[in-house]
Amino acid sequence: MYVRFSLRGKVMAAVAATFVASAASVAAPVHATDSSELSAIRAEVARHHDETVKRLQDWIAQPAIAAEDRGYPAGAEYMAKLARDAGFQQVSIVNTEGKPGVFATLDAGAAKTVGLYFMYDVKQFDPAEWTSPPLEARLVDKAGLGKVLIGRGAVNQKGPEAAFLAALHAIRAAGGKSPVNLVLVAEGEEEIGSPHIGQIVQRPEVQAALAKTVGVFMPSAMQGIDGVVTVNLGSKGVVELELVSSGEKWGRGPGKDIHSSLKAMVDSPNWHLVKALDTLVSDDGNTITVDGYPKPLPLSESERRMIAVASQRRSEAQAKQQLGVQRWIDDLPWQQANERLESQPTINIEGLVGGYTGVGGKTVLPHRAVAKIDMRLVPGMTRDDAVAALKTHLAKRGFGDIEVNVSGGYDPTSTAPDTPLIQAQIATLKKAGIDPLLWPRNAGSYPGYVFTGAPLKLAAGHFGLGHGSGAHGPDEYYLIESTNPKLQGIDGATMSFVEYLYELAN
Amino acid sequence: MYVRFSLRGKVMAAVAATFVASAASVAAPVHATDSSELSAIRAEVARHHDETVKRLQDWIAQPAIAAEDRGYPAGAEYMAKLARDAGFQQVSIVNTEGKPGVFATLDAGAAKTVGLYFMYDVKQFDPAEWTSPPLEARLVDKAGLGKVLIGRGAVNQKGPEAAFLAALHAIRAAGGKSPVNLVLVAEGEEEIGSPHIGQIVQRPEVQAALAKTVGVFMPSAMQGIDGVVTVNLGSKGVVELELVSSGEKWGRGPGKDIHSSLKAMVDSPNWHLVKALDTLVSDDGNTITVDGYPKPLPLSESERRMIAVASQRRSEAQAKQQLGVQRWIDDLPWQQANERLESQPTINIEGLVGGYTGVGGKTVLPHRAVAKIDMRLVPGMTRDDAVAALKTHLAKRGFGDIEVNVSGGYDPTSTAPDTPLIQAQIATLKKAGIDPLLWPRNAGSYPGYVFTGAPLKLAAGHFGLGHGSGAHGPDEYYLIESTNPKLQGIDGATMSFVEYLYELAN
Known part of the structure; x- marks a missing residue:
């Protein structure tokens, strides 16, 4: 599909991949490393295929889910073991005020x-919605793709991460050493908005280690089903929050759910919330009308060019079909809709929960109503400015009693295309015969700001061939053995990491 | 408490009952019936106390819940059996397009x-919220009250109905006959807004039987914990409906839940719903702003007098404390707040359900959002006019795509205080030493319109001493053995029905 999502919003563009599926077709790159070294590694990747899949299956069987407080600290301990097994010499569990992280180095x-x-960590799941048990990570044939592994975390993010670890195992098995030193930061709260990642990354030893790097990347499955590979140069920021209207805080309305007939003499926290929400966006729901809200930087000329090129290569019809969308906002044409996607901040209602939410009706006047909101931020905006403006606006408009409960979020993140981290991605892909699209930023979000922001100011991105889908939903999968010439299975993904590390070493 | 609720909104006012609790204190009324006849009946009520309680417990063990399609047609068959056992000679189950009703006559x-x-039927329940299993109907001591029966339907409405049936059993056991003939209409969809009661009441044989009556009443537990007994002269009408905003119907927004980052290029059905809701009421949420909405009749002078008297006798402080309310709408004083309660129609949001409603957040742009609404109607308004105005308004304001799914409802209902049905209530209460309040109408609703509307145009109301609370909530109870001199237990309630029937016979 046109956009794929891992976790809280890595919107990956897809893929007219010309990279073909057989292991042999992962062309030996033309660079300083001799091809016999890569051939040896490739042979080890193939030889340890079953072991790699088993490692991923075992990992999926051990979910850590922050929203449910499930699998901690076991998830961190498991992550630490995986790092040690892959050759990281120094591995430590880093406690935070939330869930622990892992910091590891490979010299x-x-x-x-x-x-x-x-x-x-992985997203919550409801086994009843799955055709294959989400923690069993079974291998299943999927038409047009090959053998896929179905399980929670398959593509978001354990599959690509396991493929990266397999690359380190294969290099070692071939008698070699990683062509670069590695510094690993792992967190267990990504799915709740990374509220404590700063407490991991800002530790002096982690800062010192990261300061030596050429940049930071997250293993990813970049190949969309139709085949365009996109190199993203950043991500929007995000704030997740709940707006809570309650009779108790308001001093009006009931202190508990009461009979709805009393609406004739008692105020309604639900209506109060609706009226507050109404002030946040224009009548069409699309332009933010929060007083003093931070303003986005306009798209640069080079960003517009990237979007123009990408809009040519991507299929609008396919995107609409995949999303079930008939019209873009304002009936914009494809290229302008993409410009809007890339340039505009949003205030989105993820969920409304006010009073009775079951089947049918219930004649209550609820005492409490909640809007679950996410606000996406583009360059020029910060999380703190956005939250402050929202609070000031609500207070000024007579909604100062409405709680603004921020649960997570972070600033936007950007990386220049001419950084070695990105140039190495482009070079690796081109050597594999792939002409990647450049894209200004994921419209979704990831906490890259901890790396790209002060004081580190590193390049940061995502990388990895391979394919998967269904992040956050049922039947999440990762392609293990590809029968599709456009898509790599787990061994091809593993080799793409090997090649990227060698490219970065240049 | 000040207001009590049975089912979808019988708002009962409470009770400075001077009626004392011992059976002996149910004073023999001074009317044509000789007091020895009543004494004999009273003795039978006492003698069959355990049997009456057991009959109620057995009934509670057999719930019928229309919202869950649970207990049908068993619930109707059980109701029919209860009527036959109590002496109704002709009892039939009446099928409808929904759940069956029961029609019975006692000549x-x-x-x-x-x-x-x-x-x-009874309201849904969640056993986890109860201190006593809701279908076991256990007898539990409750401080300040005596022995109460805790169970779903205890007060709403099986307890009072069982007390009424016990009155018929006692009259027969004492060797007598009911002083009036009876026509019973029972339905099994009250808790979902009585969508098919017309199909029961409008049958020719039911119409013919009802046409002979002096009016219709529902057994009720009128005694509030503090003791004011209120005779209601009607009820507001109600419409329950869902407003559904969906990408599919709108032709904008997604056809399924998609990643929230796409809000930057895809419209939001949630915002569309919020903007539509915003047009329905004034900024404070309290005045209906639907174009062309039917206008209520103003309160009459006699209604204002009833409210003035009641506002004197009822405790505002207690009402506020019971409801957890600090201020009435517009900071109105007590009497004016009561006038507002009685005179104003409402549009209430029972529940908002838009997208993700679980714990924490989920970064989705939902494809569908629902507002569960109830609209209360006062005299001068009809259900059909209100629904039509709402639909026209939404279409005119650009929200014609939003579905208006009406699930139930009916017109308001009024009965004049000088009807024999009401005069007999007042007389029965006064003979028992109770000075009842008259109240223009329940702010809640019940489908009395099928009796008070054309063609029958009967008087209709509620009656019965006794006390209970917790309708629709956990630990719903009905007082069985009272230790509170202000409140009757089930035997006193039973005797109040006996006395009312004798009064109606006069």
Whole structure:
């Protein structure tokens, strides 16, 4: 499909991949490393295929889900073990005020050092919605793709991360060393908005280690089903929050749910919330009308060019069909809709929960109503400014009693295309015969700001061939053995990491 | 408490009852019936106390819940059996397009005939919220009250209905006959807004039977915990409906839940719903702003006087404390707040359900959002006019795509205070030493319109001493053995029905 999502919003563009599926077709790159070294590694990847899949299956069987307080600290301990097994010499669990993170380093005696960002947590799931048990990670044939592994975390993000770890195992099995030193930061709260990642990354030893890197990347499955590979140069920021209207805080309305007939003499926190929400966006729901809200930077000329090129190559019809969308906002044409996607901040209602939410009706006047909101931020805006403006606006408009409960979020993140981290991605893809699209930023979000912001100011991104889908939904999958010439299975994904590390070492 | 609720909104006012609790204190009324006849009946009520309680417990063990399609047609068959056992000679189950009703007649060879309205269904319940299993109907000591029966339907409405049936059993056990003939209409969909009661009441044989009655009443537990007994002269009408905003119907927004980052290029059905809701009421949420909405009749002078008297006798402080309310709408003083309660129609949001409603957040742009609404109607308004105005308004304001799914409702209902049905209530209460309040109408609703509207144009109301609370909530109870001199237990309630029937026979 046109956009794929891992976790809280890595919107990956897809893929007219010309990279073909057989292991042999992962062309030996033309660079300083001799091809016999890569051939040896490739042979080890193939030889350890079953072991790699088993490692991923075992990991999926151990979910860590922050929203449910499930699988901690076991998830962090498991992540630490995976890092040690893959050759990281120094591995430590980092406690935070939330769930623990993992910090690890692999010193290969190399000239260059590369940072890695992992998440070991996964999204909640309801087994009843799955055709295959979400923690069993079964291998299933999927038409047009090949053998896929179905399980929670398959593509978001354990599959790509396991493929990266397999790359390190294969390099070692082939008698080699990683061509770069590695610094790994893993967190267990990505799916709740990374509220404590700062407490991991800002530790002095982590800062010192990261400061030596050429940048940080997260293993990813970049190949969309139709085949365009996109290199993203950043991500929007995000704030997740709940707006809570309650009779108790308001001093009007009931202190508990009361009979709805009393609406004739008692105020309604639900209506109060509706009236507050109404002030946040224009009548069409699309332009933010919060007083003093931070303003986005306009798109640059080079960003507009990237969007123009991408809009040519991507199929609008396919995108609409995949999303079930008939019209873009304002009936914009495809290229302008993409410009809007890239340039505009949003205030989105993820959910409304006010009073009775079951089947049919219930004649109550609820005492409490909640809007679950996410606000996406583009360059020029910060999380703190956005939250402050929202609070000031609500107070000024007579809604100062409405609680603004921020649960997570972070600033937007950007990386220049001419950084070694990005140039190495482009080079690796081009050597594999792939002409990647450049894209200004994921419209979704990830906490790259901890790396790209002060004081580190590193490049940061995502990388990895391979394919999967269904992040956050049922039947999430990751392609293990591809029968589709456009898509790599887990061994091809593993080799793409090997090649990227060698490219970064150049 | 000040207001009590049975089912979808019988707002009962409470009770400075001077009626004392011992059976002996149910003073023999001074009327044509000789007091030895009543004494004999009273003795039978006491003698069959355990049997009456057991009959209620067995009934509670058999719930019929229309919203869950649970207990049908068993609930109707059970209701029919209860009626036969109590002496109704002709009992039939009446099928409808929804759940079946029961129609029964008891010919006592009396000069007068009285109608009865029963409901055999109960509200949904969650056993986890109860301190006593909701279907076990256990007897539990409750401080300040005595022995109460805790169970779903205890007060709403099986307890009072069982007390009424016990009155018929006692009259027969004492060797007598009911002083009036009876026509019973029972439905099994009261808790979902009585969508098919017309299909029961409008049958020719039911119409013919009801046409002979002096009016229709529903057994009720009128005694509030503090003791004011209120005679209601009607009820507001109600419409329950869902407003559904969907990408599919709108032709904008997504056809399924998609990633929230896409809000930057895709419209939001949630915002569309919020903007539509915003047009329905004034900024404070309290005045209906639907174009062309039917206008209420103003309160009459006699209604204002009733409210003035009631506002004197009822405790505002207690009402506020019971409801957890700090201020009435517009900071109105007590009497004006009561005038507002009685005179104003409402549009209330029972529940908002838009997208993700679980714990924490989920970064989705939902494809569908629902507002569960109830609209209360006062005299001068009809259900059909209100729904039509709402639909026209939404279409005119650009929300014609929003579905208006009406699930139930009916017109308001009024009965004049000088009707024999009401005069007999007042007389029965006064003979028992109770000075009842008259109240223009329940702010809640019940489908009395099927009796008070054309063509029958009967008087209709509620009656019965006794006390209970917790309708629709956990630990719903009905007082069985009272230790509170202000409140009757089930035997006192039973005797109040006996006395009312004798009064109606006069």
